[in-house]
Amino acid sequence: MDDSILRLYPAPSCAVPLRGCYLAERVHELGSPDDPFVYANFVSSLDGRIAIDDAKQGLSHVPSELTSAHDFRLFLELQAQADCLITHAGYLRAIAEHRLDDILQVGIRSETLDLAKWRVAQGLAAQPAIVVASASLDFVIPESVAQHGQRVFIATVRAADAKRVVDLERRGYQVIVAGDGRWVEGRPLLQALGGLGFKRFYLLAGPLMLGTMLRQHMLSRLYVTMSHQLIGGEQFDTIIKGVRLGDAGRLDLRCAYYDAPAADRPGQFFLRFEAATR
Helix, strand or coil: CCCEEEEEECCCCEEEECCCCCHHHCHHHCCCCCCCEEEEEEEECCCCCCEEEECCCCEEECCHHHCCHHHHHHHHHHHCCCCEEEEEHHHHHHHHCCCCCCCCCCCCCHHHHHHHHHHHHCCCCCCCEEEEECCCCCCCCCHHHHHCCCCEEEEECCCCCHHHHHHHHHCCCEEEECCCCCCCCHHHHHHHHHHCCCCEEEECCHHHHHHHHHHCCCCCEEEEEEECCCCCCCCEECCCCCCCCHHHHCEEEEEEEEECCECCECCEEEEEEEECCC
16 A cells, blocks of 8 residues: 555645554554553544444444545554553444454454554554443453453443453453443543553544543544545434533644545545643
């Protein structure tokens, strides 16, 4: 992949290689256990769709027209720089039901072997740890996680089913209580993980986890791929849900790239925002 994209901001504009664009941001050097670096990445249409509900199955999925090889490459470059991936039970259930691909490992496909080599060259663990955020504890850990020797932590709420907690602990998973309400909360989760030495966290957990990180001023950076198309649909997900964020939702644009349209995809912007009120 030797395609180039156009950096629009900050000025002056210039063409840069797509491959290595997000690796060059050196995310893997940011953060500390006491001040963790938390980042997320979403792809969205112009009308704000990140997923569409399937009325027949009652499940949501990312529209195929939103996906592209360019966006996925940058997604993987961000993943390659994390100490820890924070995901959720819904994603693990989707893997088990073969509705979504398992992308919990870095550089295991032929076209991404360079990312595995890059990670080792930077002195990082071969694979990031996995944190599963779930109040219900209704999920199955993919076999790939054990096959690649990844550490696994389960984040749940104080009222979680005690029998399921005991079962998970018996299977060797460390359970972290990070919330007194219905959902896992960002601040206590990161405090616990920071105490274990983790510094950089990549969110693969959707709008609810993004919301708690923003509301508790724990999000450091947000990457958004803005696809130049309108999708529509009656039922859909957007980047954020829940009550209004107020100042916690303020973001500062720090970088913008333009990816020109091609026969197999519309044009798109690659945008990087920093949290304004962290």
